[in-house]
Amino acid sequence: MSAVPLVVDVRGDRVVATLNRPEVRNAIDRETAAALHDLCALLEDHPRTLLLSGAGGHFAAGADIAQLRERGRDDALRGINSSAFDRLRRLPMPSIALMDGFALGGGAELAYACDFRLATPRVRIGNPETGLGILASAGGTWRLRELVPEGLAKEMLLTGRLLDGEAALAAGLVNELVEPDDLVAAGHRWADRIAQQVPLAVRLTKAAFHLPRSAHPYVDDLAQAVLFETDEKEARMTAFLEGRGRR
Structure with missing residues (x-):
């Protein structure tokens, strides 16, 4: 078993975090949720763009069913996953989910909580919770309908339909589709575009x-x-005006 459920790499203006339980397709357990809280604390104290991916060819195949089966009413009321995902959603700077393979159940909800989603054609995104006798309680029942048409959201939630990369792109659930070998580079390209903007303007706009x-x-x-x-507003606008004058 992986010793560290979330590998965090701090790189200047961005943080690269990798879900690291490949032996269970990065299923999200209590330790992963706790690690996500720690990651959010880091990004709240030192705002940076987040790139979030999964090890072993999958983003996350959902919540850890072995743990989920043992949870009762009080566990649900604690919001083990939902509190971590909601905190991620409220991070000061943008977050980018890099999705390959399975992004199911809690894994899909984790991606929904990110600001942007990049994926490969072989990704499979969906919420099969009702087939397990539960509901998508970590954001699926309300975030998904903010991202895709209501009819499609209901189909995914109530029938368990999974979307591949092409369908997710067509629905607007995914911002860009890239080949697996290009996924991380695409994430950094998006982070580079964000880095060209004024950080405070990005934070306040979000x-x-x-x-x-x-x-x-x-x-x-x-x-x-x-x-x-x-000062940044003054400098950027002055540079723009001076540059226009030289054309």
Whole structure:
């Protein structure tokens, strides 16, 4: 068995984290959920873009069924997976799921909590929970319908339909489809694009995006007021104007 359920590599403006239980297709157990909380604490204290992938050719084949079978009411109310995924969703900087192989059940819900999803053609994404007598309680019942049309979300949740890479791309669930050997490089390419933006502008834009409609436009004006006073705004706009003048 893998000694470390989540391998974390800090690289300047980004963190590369790899689910590391390949012997069980990276099934998410209590230790993995705890490691995800630790990862979130790191990224809350030192905001960076997150690239999240899985070892051994799979993203995550769901929650660990051996543990899940033993859980009762009190375990469900603790939100073992849902609390970790929700914390990941609220990270200051963007998160990018790199999906290959299985992304099922809790694994799919972990990907839904990320801001972007890149995948390979051989990925299989879905929520088979109802076939096991439970529901997709770590975000599937509400995040999925925010990402794909309602009819497709219900089909995945109520019939257990799995999407391959092409279907996920067509539905808008996946942002880009790449070959397995190019998946990590594609993630870094997305992180490079984010790194070209002003970090505080990215953080405030992400925060504003996820607020309820009732918070707008007040929150946008407030965030803009903060950004208007930054040296980076002045420098970037001056460079833009001077560059346009040289054309």
